[in-house]
Amino acid sequence: MRSPSSPPAGEPGRQVRHYFTEDTGLAAYYAARGQPARYELLAHLHDQATFTFLEQPRDTSRYGTALPAILAADFIGGDDFFLIAGDDLLLRSDGGSDLADLAAARTSAQTCAALAAATVPGRDAHRYGILRARATTRGHQLLSGLTEKPARYRQSTAYINISRALLPAEALPYFSKLTPAASGEYQATEAIAAFARDHDTLIHPVTGRYFDCGNPAGWLAANNAAARARSLSPQETGR
Numbered sequence: 001m002r003s004p005s006s007p008p009a010g011e012p013g014r015q016v017r018h019y020f021t022e023d024t025g026l027a028a029y030y031a032a033r034g035q036p037a038r039y040e041l042l043a044h045l046h047d048q049a050t051f052t053f054l055e056q057p058r059d060t061s062r063y064g065t066a067l068p069a070i071l072a073a074d075f076i077g078g079d080d081f082f083l084i085a086g087d088d089l090l091l092r093s094d095g096g097s098d099l100a101d102l103a104a105a106r107t108s109a110q111t112c113a114a115l116a117a118a119t120v121p122g123r124d125a126h127r128y129g130i131l132r133a134r135a136t137t138r139g140h141q142l143l144s145g146l147t148e149k150p151a152r153y154r155q156s157t158a159y160i161n162i163s164r165a166l167l168p169a170e171a172l173p174y175f176s177k178l179t180p181a182a183s184g185e186y187q188a189t190e191a192i193a194a195f196a197r198d199h200d201t202l203i204h205p206v207t208g209r210y211f212d213c214g215n216p217a218g219w220l221a222a223n224n225a226a227a228r229a230r231s232l233s234p235q236e237t238g239r
Helices: 011-019 024-032 036-043 065-073 100-107 120-125 169-176 188-198 216-229
Strands: 081-085 086-089 113-121 130-133 141-148 157-167 202-207 211-212
Touching: 024 036, 065 169, 065 188, 081 113, 086 157, 086 202, 086 216, 100 113, 100 157, 100 202, 113 120, 120 157, 141 188, 157 188, 169 188, 188 202, 211 216
Parallel strands: 113 202
Antiparallel strands: 081 157, 086 211, 113 157, 130 141, 130 157, 141 202
């Protein structure tokens, strides 16, 4: 199962690469000041997984959420892969992993693919992409379509797309055949929806508490919640 990182070009991409690479400069900085323990929070981040960085070319007119899968197609080969966006947070206190749960749920449901879904009140559905579900006789929820930010939503709760998908290599042609949306963006949701029309795709509600980090208020709430979960002091959080 592959999960390469496809950071954006330019300075943002370099920041992503730097974050997931051993920071010898920072280690030396704290060591020189007699505070090596401060680096321990980050010391082993880079060796939790093997990272392969695929950078989006800057001289291309193509952009959008589908580009990581398109760029990583050769790297993925015939493997299953996770397609994950980095603008949200799932916070758990039980030590579990929502990605591991997603993989286990797909295996249990015997589907080709699986999408993680957060559950929000129906009154908030207009802010998100909504996953439309159809139930199976075995009690599983399969993707029947996606509705982007519906103006009206009558149900009490909604499954929302949080850009965490477990897909087989057979999904890659659906990405490569994409044409840009009216906005010019190559959208991963369009490829996934097309794939789901031909193959059963499980909707799996996540356990973790969901934070939308795509806006300043959500990003701040996520950082505060993560700090509280780890019992960090005001000095450690910079307050």
